[in-house]
Amino acid sequence: MKTGFHTIKMFGILAEKTGQHVLTVPLMADTDQLTAWLFERYPQLEGIKFTLAVNKQLIHNNTPLDEGVEVALLPPYSGG
Amino acid sequence: MKTGFHTIKMFGILAEKTGQHVLTVPLMADTDQLTAWLFERYPQLEGIKFTLAVNKQLIHNNTPLDEGVEVALLPPYSGG
Amino acid sequence: MERKPKNIFIQGAIPAEKITESVQKHATQTDIGAHAIFLGQVRADTKDEGVVTAIEYTAYEEMALEKVFDIREAVFAKYPVTCVHIYHSLGQVDAGEICFFVFTSAPHRREAIDACNEIVERIKAEVPVWGRELLGNDKHVWKKNT
Amino acid sequence: MERKPKNIFIQGAIPAEKITESVQKHATQTDIGAHAIFLGQVRADTKDEGVVTAIEYTAYEEMALEKVFDIREAVFAKYPVTCVHIYHSLGQVDAGEICFFVFTSAPHRREAIDACNEIVERIKAEVPVWGRELLGNDKHVWKKNT
Numbered sequence: 534m535k536t537g538f539h540t541i542k543m544f545g546i547l548a549e550k551t552g553q554h555v556l557t558v559p560l561m562a563d564t565d566q567l568t569a570w571l572f573e574r575y576p577q578l579e580g581i582k583f584t585l586a587v588n589k590q591l592i593h594n595n596t597p598l599d600e601g602v603e604v605a606l607l608p609p610y611s612g613g
Numbered sequence: 614m615k616t617g618f619h620t621i622k623m624f625g626i627l628a629e630k631t632g633q634h635v636l637t638v639p640l641m642a643d644t645d646q647l648t649a650w651l652f653e654r655y656p657q658l659e660g661i662k663f664t665l666a667v668n669k670q671l672i673h674n675n676t677p678l679d680e681g682v683e684v685a686l687l688p689p690y691s692g693g
Numbered sequence: 694m695e696r697k698p699k700n701i702f703i704q705g706a707i708p709a710e711k712i713t714e715s716v717q718k719h720a721t722q723t724d725i726g727a728h729a730i731f732l733g734q735v736r737a738d739t740k741d742e743g744v745v746t747a748i749e750y751t752a753y754e755e756m757a758l759e760k761v762f763d764i765r766e767a768v769f770a771k772y773p774v775t776c777v778h779i780y781h782s783l784g785q786v787d788a789g790e791i792c793f794f795v796f797t798s799a800p801h802r803r804e805a806i807d808a809c810n811e812i813v814e815r816i817k818a819e820v821p822v823w824g825r826e827l828l829g830n831d832k833h834v835w836k837k838n839t
Numbered sequence: 840m841e842r843k844p845k846n847i848f849i850q851g852a853i854p855a856e857k858i859t860e861s862v863q864k865h866a867t868q869t870d871i872g873a874h875a876i877f878l879g880q881v882r883a884d885t886k887d888e889g890v891v892t893a894i895e896y897t898a899y900e901e902m903a904l905e906k907v908f909d910i911r912e913a914v915f916a917k918y919p920v921t922c923v924h925i926y927h928s929l930g931q932v933d934a935g936e937i938c939f940f941v942f943t944s945a946p947h948r949r950e951a952i953d954a955c956n957e958i959v960e961r962i963k964a965e966v967p968v969w970g971r972e973l974l975g976n977d978k979h980v981w982k983k984n985t
Contacts, residue, residue: 544753545823546835586821589756605753605821611836612750612757612781612822613733613793613813613948624899625969626981666967669902685899685967691982692896692903692927692968693802693879693939693959709866713859716878720855720935723883730876732862736946737869789866800882801985802959810952839947 539567539598542605550577565595567604583608617680619647625688630657645675647684663688698762701779702754706790707732715778715796725775727802729809733793735786743828747787748836753821754783764815772808774799779812781822844904848929852936853878861924861942871921873948875955879939881932889974893933894982899967900929906966910958918954920945925958927968 541556548554561567564585572578585592586605598604621636628634641647644665652658665672666685678684712730719725738745765777778796786792795812799805817838824836858876865871884891911923924942932938941958945951963984970982 542753544751544821545825548751586753586756589753589759605756607753607821608823608835609837610818610821611824611838612752612820613817613838622899624897624967625971628897666899666902669899669905685902687899687967688969688981689983690964690967691970691984692898692966693963693984709859709862711859712862712876713855713857716855716858716937719880723881723934725880725935726882728876728878728880730858730874730878731948731952732874732876733948734865734871734874734944735869736872788869789871791862798880802877802879806877806956806959813948813952 537600539600539602539604541567541571542603544606545608545611546581547578547583547606547608550581551575560600561598563595563597564592564604567598571606581608619678619680619682619684621647621651622683622685624686625691626661627658627663627686627688630661631655640680641678643675643677644672644684647678651686661688698758700758701761701781702752702757702783703780704784705782706786707780707782707792707794709791711780711794712796719776719798722775722798724800725798726800727805728796728798729802729805730797731793731795731809731813732791735788735790735792737788738826740826740828740834742832742834743830745788745826746829747785747827748792748824749785749827749833750781750783750792751823751825752781752783757820757822760820761816764812764819768797768808768812771811772799772804774804774808777808777812779816781816781820785827844908846904847907847925847927848898848900848903849926850930851928852932853926853928853938853940855937857926857940858942865922865944868921868944870946871944872946873951874942874944875948875951877939877941877955877959878937880937881934883934884972886972886974886980888978888980889976891934891972892975893931893973894938894970895931895973895979896927896929896938897969897971898927898929903966903968907962910961910965914943914954914958917957918945918950920950920954923954923958925962927962927966931973
């Protein structure tokens with residue numbers, strides 16, 4: 534069984550809705566488990582579009598989470 | 614029979630080859646007659662590409678020349 | 694080429710003087726025949742809740758700089774450009790001020806222009822930056838790119 | 840709109856300061872979201888007879904200004920642009936200096952960029968201006984546009 538924590542960065546409207554820029558969450562097996570956990574704690578995230586990045590790489594499918602990886606929740610970009 | 618003169622402006626390599634920026638030439642019936650006259654006086658124009666403008670409009674076919682029109686000989690543009 | 698991503702972020706508006714300075718720095722590179730420049734300026738758009746007075750930019754900086762580095766490398770591989778310079782604001786930029794500056798130089802115009810366009814499009818689509826449009830009445834909306 | 844063509848010609852090199860000044864003048868127009876800028880810089884090309892040290896520009900000025908006026912009108916009719924500014928050098932411009940400056944502003948980037956490109960292409964193709972490339976040894980060649 535895994536121990537430890539993940540650090541999750543939140544940006545843009547996600548940081549605003551949760552009131553958090555950085556979350557410390559219990560160690561999760563994979564990104565699906567992480568997002569389920571987030572939606573449970575922060576129902577206000579429901580309906581907001583975002584993508585996950587693991588170690589600054591965008592992921593599009595469920596991805597295992599090792600301890601120490603950097604997970605970020607990214608709403609649609611609006612730079613420029 | 615026509616009397617008077619035309620004023621012909623020359624630019625770029627044409628002005629250089631003829632040593633003239635402005636030529637005064639006898640009145641000509643049309644642009645074909647004018648170019649024939651020019652090639653006779655300035656054989657150094659032979660082989661140099663140019664277009665004629667009459668009153669600042671490019672012409673692509675033989676065009677009658679009235680007294681007072683402004684004729685210009687324009688080598689290929691190289692602005693920018 | 695150095696692997697370390699260059700910083701592109703500037704706190705607040707990009708000073709307009711930076712544009713002339715950037716051009717002047719390239720006067721000694723006499724193989725350059727063309728510069729293409731794109732500037733993004735904050736628009737005072739009218740929203741349902743008010744008029745935009747400023748945009749407040751935030752970014753996932755480390756990822757953004759890595760992404761811009763990849764875009765730069767791809768552009769240098771694809772186009773025979775001499776120089777590429779990219780700047781983006783963070784924090785507050787008022788309406789009428791410059792928030793985004795892309796500058797490309799090349800021997801010929803086609804490469805400079807195409808490279809500049811591609812950088813602008815890719816940065817808007819691929820770099821994690823967010824704009825919060827302030828409406829001057831404590832309200833805001835999140836900017837959406839089109 | 841005034842029918843009288845605006846002068847686009849500047850004697851000698853276009854000062855790089857003009858670029859920043861042009862941008863600053865548009866800071867009050869808060870419907871603008873994008874500026875596109877093209878700059879032509881004189882290249883020190885190597886020719887058979889020597890290296891280009893400068894270009895000396897001449898023009899059929901009256902016709903050139905009429906032609907640029909037509910191009911401006913066509914661009915305003917085709918693209919929803921806010922502003923268009925065009926400058927071209929006459930006389931001598933040294934290698935590394937700016938000889939051509941096109942500046943377009945629009946609410947959105949696509950229009951500003953497309954309008955700028957179209958103006959650059961049309962001016963090179965349709966405006967009677969000639970460049971004589973000086974080779975620094977009393978020799979010269981006539982510039983050819985590609």
